[in-house]
Amino acid sequence: MAKGKQATAQKGKAGGDKKGGDKKGADKKGGDDKKDGKLKAATSIKVRHIMCEKHSKVMEALEKIKVDNMRFDKVAEQYSEDKAKAGGSLGWMTRGSMVGVFQDAAFALQPSTCDQPVITDPPVKTKFGYHIIMVEDRK
Numbered sequence: 001m002a003k004g005k006q007a008t009a010q011k012g013k014a015g016g017d018k019k020g021g022d023k024k025g026a027d028k029k030g031g032d033d034k035k036d037g038k039l040k041a042a043t044s045i046k047v048r049h050i051m052c053e054k055h056s057k058v059m060e061a062l063e064k065i066k067v068d069n070m071r072f073d074k075v076a077e078q079y080s081e082d083k084a085k086a087g088g089s090l091g092w093m094t095r096g097s098m099v100g101v102f103q104d105a106a107f108a109l110q111p112s113t114c115d116q117p118v119i120t121d122p123p124v125k126t127k128f129g130y131h132i133i134m135v136e137d138r139k
Contacts, residue, residue, distance in 0.1 A: 039110055042138035043095055047106050048072060048088040048114070050080045050132040057081075058123045058130035065119065065132070072117040072134050081129065087114070088134075099126045102133065109135040 050072075052058035061079035064070045076088025095103065105124045112118040117134040124131045 039108075040138070042107065044092050044139055045106055045135045046092050046137040047090045048076060048134050048136065049090060049102075050076045050088050051082045051129050052079060053081060053129040055123075055130055058132060062119075062121065062123060062132055065117065066121070072114040072119070072132075074114075092139075099128070102126050102131060105131075106133050106135060109133065111135050111137050 050058065050061050052061065057079060061075050064075045064079075065072060073087030073089075077086070080088050093106070095107070097103075098106065101124055105120045109120065110118045112134055113136070114134075120131065120133045124133060
């Protein structure tokens with residue numbers, strides 16, 4: 001799993017070069033790092049997602065967005081299998097109100113629009129299924 005690899009990588013850096021370990025953490029969380037210069041720290045995000053139980057279905061939805069250039073909200077209405085069928089909107093969410101890996105991925109995304117979404121690729125796996133996530137705003 002990617003999460004395990006990151007923890008191992010951070011553990012290795014933390015022992016030898018504390019400054020390097022801190023910088024890696026800032027990248028993941030979307031802090032004030034040079035790599036994510038435009039991404040500022042936020043306590044809440046306006047988030048949309050497409051959730052599918054099956055990997056094959058979420059990959060189909062991802063293809064509609066990337067290859068067919070369909071709007072994120074239209075794909076969510078067709079493919080999402082949860083209550084957020086209204087364009088996939090979850091509204092404003094705060095840190096601590098989402099499942100860990102979903103939250104980490106969502107807070108790392110740049111804000112974007114439904115017609116040109118910046119999304120999680122590959123989709124994020126949680127206990128609920130597979131998610132394609134996009135963020136519309138941060139505060």
